[in-house]
Structure formats: C-alpha cells, structure tokens
Amino acid sequence: MSQTNDAGIGTTPAFPAVRAVGAGAPLKWLARGADDLKSCPIPSLFYGFCFAGMGLLITFVFEHAYEYTAALTSGFLLLGPFLAMGLYGISRRRERGEGCALAPTLTVWRRNAGNIGIFAVVLGVIFLVWARASLVVFALFYTNEMPNLSGFLTQILALENLEFLAVYFTVGLIFAAIVFALGVVSIPLMLDRDQDAITAMLASVGALARNPGAMIVWAFAIAALTVVGFLTFHVGLVVLMPILGHATWHAYRDLIEPARAAAG
Known part of the structure; x- marks a missing residue:
C-alpha cells in the first residue's frame, strides 16, 4: 500500500537497510544527545521532568508495597522508547533546521499513529x-517480610535473599532483552519514514544482530544511566532521560541507511 511522503508524493517505504557500526558508536550517540539537550534545553527538560515525575509518583504511591513498585518501575523502563517519542521529535526538528519547539513534539505520534499504536x-x-511475572517471582522466592523502598534497597546492597535476586533479575533481563531488540530503532523509524510497525521491529532486530558489540555497549549505557537516575531519587532522570532519548535518535541515524540510499 502506498504512503505519502513530506512532499506529498506517494511512495512505498523500502525495507530499511542496516549499517554496521563500531562498538564505540554509542559514546558518539550520547555526545550528540547531550548536544541536542544543550541546544534545546526547555523542551528537552520538559520531558525529563515528566520522566522524573512519573518515577517519583510510582515510588510514593507504592512505597510500602515494593513488589508492585519493582514491576511498575521496570515497566516504566520497558515503555521508555514510547515515552521518549517527543525527544525524538525534537532531535528530528533540529536536524531538519526547524528550530526548537515543544508544542509540535507533543503530537508527533500523529505522523504514523496507527503503526505507533501497534x-x-x-x-x-x-x-x-512482566508485571505478572514479577509478582509471581516475589510470591515464590521472596522469603523475608515485604520491606518498604529503603529496606528493599538495603537488602539488595547487602546481597540478602540471593535466590530471589538471581531469579528476579534473570527474568527481568529476558523481558528487557526482548524489548531492547524490538525497540532499538522502531519508533524513530516509524516517525521518520512512516514505516509499518512490523518492518520497524524487524529492522531493530536486524540492527541488533548486525551490531552485537555496539548494542551491548548501548544497552549497558542505557541501564547504567537509568540506574544513576533512580539512585539520585529520580532527580538525575531530568537530565539523563533527555540525553538518552536524543541519543536514541542519533543511534537510528547511524544504524539505518537513509531512505534514498536504502531504496537505491
């Protein structure tokens, strides 16, 4: 089925061609993401405060039922690519010379609403x-009385209840790996080219398969910066999430050939 590009010409998006990049490429993506933040601080930090606010709200509401907080916080990370869509829009606008603006990015999903919805x-x-699996792991393997947030973190740092920690993080890693594989470039690709959801997810898996070294570094960087954000009581998320969001756009640009080159 044909689609319409920005010039109003009917086109059928070709399957995206994946590039090979070096293992150090994620460091360049982060540097470019930081540059986008510096160039567009107000709209970028708006999304950063949204991330931090959501994290604080989850922690506040479920402070004394941490089995739910763990599931919701992890789910918050799983949904990160979708929540960062406005940051991709900011990077795209800056790249196209359209200037920094918040309002257009709030509805950037309209460019390809159906496939982004899928x-x-x-x-x-x-x-x-994952949320259900998390609760099951808590029910089966958490042997101590359920603590509040500070008590839970204390047990983790003290390496108590090692069987629970091993199972919980193994299961969480499986879910995180699935989401990471499907979402490396999916939403930027759908926003930039009006690509269908299935093709975008397949392209993401292809980018992971062709660049395992870079993807391992990228996944570690995302996890490390996110942990830093949470360990600062979510305050760090105000800056770190925009950097990661912008960097994801530049990862897409590095990993996927431009549309004309891919079609040619």
Whole structure:
C-alpha cells in the first residue's frame, strides 16, 4: 500500500537497510544527545521532568508495597522508547533546521499513529506479562517480610535473599532483552519514514544482530544511566532521560541507511 511522503508524493517505504557500526558508536550517540539537550534545553527538560515525575509518583504511591513498585518501575523502563517519542521529535526538528519547539513534539505520534499504536500495544502486552511475572517471582522466592523502598534497597546492597535476586533479575533481563531488540530503532523509524510497525521491529532486530558489540555497549549505557537516575531519587532522570532519548535518535541515524540510499 502506498504512503505519502513530506512532499506529498506517494511512495512505498523500502525495507530499511542496516549499517554496521563500531562498538564505540554509542559514546558518539550520547555526545550528540547531550548536544541536542544543550541546544534545546526547555523542551528537552520538559520531558525529563515528566520522566522524573512519573518515577517519583510510582515510588510514593507504592512505597510500602515494593513488589508492585519493582514491576511498575521496570515497566516504566520497558515503555521508555514510547515515552521518549517527543525527544525524538525534537532531535528530528533540529536536524531538519526547524528550530526548537515543544508544542509540535507533543503530537508527533500523529505522523504514523496507527503503526505507533501497534508498537505501543506490543510493549503494553510485554509490560503486563512482566508485571505478572514479577509478582509471581516475589510470591515464590521472596522469603523475608515485604520491606518498604529503603529496606528493599538495603537488602539488595547487602546481597540478602540471593535466590530471589538471581531469579528476579534473570527474568527481568529476558523481558528487557526482548524489548531492547524490538525497540532499538522502531519508533524513530516509524516517525521518520512512516514505516509499518512490523518492518520497524524487524529492522531493530536486524540492527541488533548486525551490531552485537555496539548494542551491548548501548544497552549497558542505557541501564547504567537509568540506574544513576533512580539512585539520585529520580532527580538525575531530568537530565539523563533527555540525553538518552536524543541519543536514541542519533543511534537510528547511524544504524539505518537513509531512505534514498536504502531504496537505491
């Protein structure tokens, strides 16, 4: 089925061609992401405060039922690519010389709403399954009395209840790997080219398969910066999430050939 590009010409998006990049490429993506933040601080930090606010709200509401907080916080991370869509829009506008503006990015999903919606449903289903799996792991393997947030973190740092920690993080890693594989470039690709959701997810898996070294570094960087954000009581998320969001756009640009080159 044909689609219409920005010039109003009917086109059928070709399957995206994946590039090979070096293992150090994620460091360049982060540097470019920081540059986008510096160039567009107000709209970027707006999304950063949204991330931090959501994290604080989850922690506040579920402070004394941390089995739910763990599931929701992890789900928050699983849904990160969707939540960062506005940051991709900011980077795209800056790249196209359209200047920094918040308002257009709030509805950037309208460019390809149907396929972005399909991807959101996929992430939502994975999140719900993970949330249920998290509760099951707590029920089966958590042997101590359920603590509050500070007590839970203390037990982790003291390496108490090692069987629970091993199972919980193993299961979480499986879900995180699935989401990471499907979402490396999916939403930027759908926003930039009006690509369908299935092709975008396949391209993401292809980018992971062709660049395992870079993807391992990228996944570690995302996890490390996110942990730093949470360990600063979510304050660090105000800056770190925009950097990661912008960097994801530059990862897409490095990993996927431009549309004309891919079609040619």
